Amino acid sequence: MSKRMILLGPPGAGKGTQAVIMADNAGIAHVASGDLFRKHLGVGTELGLIAKGYMEKGDLVPDDLTVRMVLERIREDDASEGYVLDGFPRTVGQATALDQALLELGQSIDKAPLIEVGKQELIRRLSGRWVCRGCQAPYHEIFNPPRKVGICDKCSSDIYQREDDKPEVIAARLDTYEAQTIPLIEYYQSQGKLIRINGEQEVEAVTTDLGNAISFNGSFS
Numbered sequence: 001m002s003k004r005m006i007l008l009g010p011p012g013a014g015k016g017t018q019a020v021i022m023a024d025n026a027g028i029a030h031v032a033s034g035d036l037f038r039k040h041l042g043v044g045t046e047l048g049l050i051a052k053g054y055m056e057k058g059d060l061v062p063d064d065l066t067v068r069m070v071l072e073r074i075r076e077d078d079a080s081e082g083y084v085l086d087g088f089p090r091t092v093g094q095a096t097a098l099d100q101a102l103l104e105l106g107q108s109i110d111k112a113p114l115i116e117v118g119k120q121e122l123i124r125r126l127s128g129r130w131v132c133r134g135c136q137a138p139y140h141e142i143f144n145p146p147r148k149v150g151i152c153d154k155c156s157s158d159i160y161q162r163e164d165d166k167p168e169v170i171a172a173r174l175d176t177y178e179a180q181t182i183p184l185i186e187y188y189q190s191q192g193k194l195i196r197i198n199g200e201q202e203v204e205a206v207t208t209d210l211g212n213a214i215s216f217n218g219s220f221s
């Protein structure tokens with residue numbers, strides 16, 4: 001079974017939705033760079049303030065800051081059994097920095113599933129997304145509503161719409177993905193780690209395909 005994975009895919013593909021399920025099933029950590037930045041923003045750290053300017057425009061936060069933040073996170077105890085990286089790496093520079101750091105630790109990435117979803121569907125998903133203020137679980141007003149209106153099923157915090165899920169910023173983020181993140185597909189393909197997953201299916205069907213691709217089905221066997 002794969003223990004160190006990178007979930008690739010455009011904004012809105014369902015990376016966060018699937019990463020939470022994969023991490024729970026496999027007993028590994030879910031590490032989402034966007035969630036980490038939003039936590040910094042929430043408590044008002046210097047990194048959060050710097051990241052804010054990029055995030056609200058749909059641009060990427062500079063590689064050096066992002067790489068340092070994620071590498072620190074994957075050294076924490078709960079990531080010692082493995083992790084699903086969600087939203088990182090997003091540039092070839094980040095991917096090479098990650099590979100270099102893992103090499104020094106005697107580790108490597110096992111698999112990099114790519115969740116593929118077309119642009120129109122991405123816009124539908126992002127414009128209807130609501131996120132939990134507490135645990136950052138993603139919901140959708142039509143496709144995946146919480147059981148109680150406005151309240152997270154998992155932690156009962158309130159849910160909100162992200163500032164960068166507005167139409168203008170969605171368009172900018174999709175352009176950023178095409179310009180800076182698409183080259184990563186080739187990067188992981190050439191390492192023999194890329195697995196393409198059809199993301200335009202129900203959440204459960206995507207979970208099943210991902211489970212098969214990384215050779216576990218909700219268990220360690």
Ligand code: ADP
Pocket residue numbers: 009010011012013014015016017018125126128129130138139140141143144199200201202203204206
């Ligand atoms: P990402 O982390 O890739 O940006 P999310 O997991 O936050 O994506 O999902 C984006 C939006 O699409 C959320 O509102 C989520 O509830 C919804 N969503 C996720 N997977 C699916 C799916 N398979 N079908 C329909 N909607 C989905």
Ligand code: ADP
Pocket residue numbers: 010011012015033034035037054055056058059060061062066086087088089090091094164173
């Ligand atoms: P999405 O749901 O669109 O995949 P994320 O929550 O992963 O969005 O990211 C939100 C924002 O945080 C990005 O638009 C970007 O500004 C910043 N960000 C997240 N991850 C990275 C990264 N790996 N490199 C640079 N910036 C990042």
Ligand code: ZN
Pocket residue numbers: 132133134135136137152153154155156157
């Ligand atoms: Zn929650």
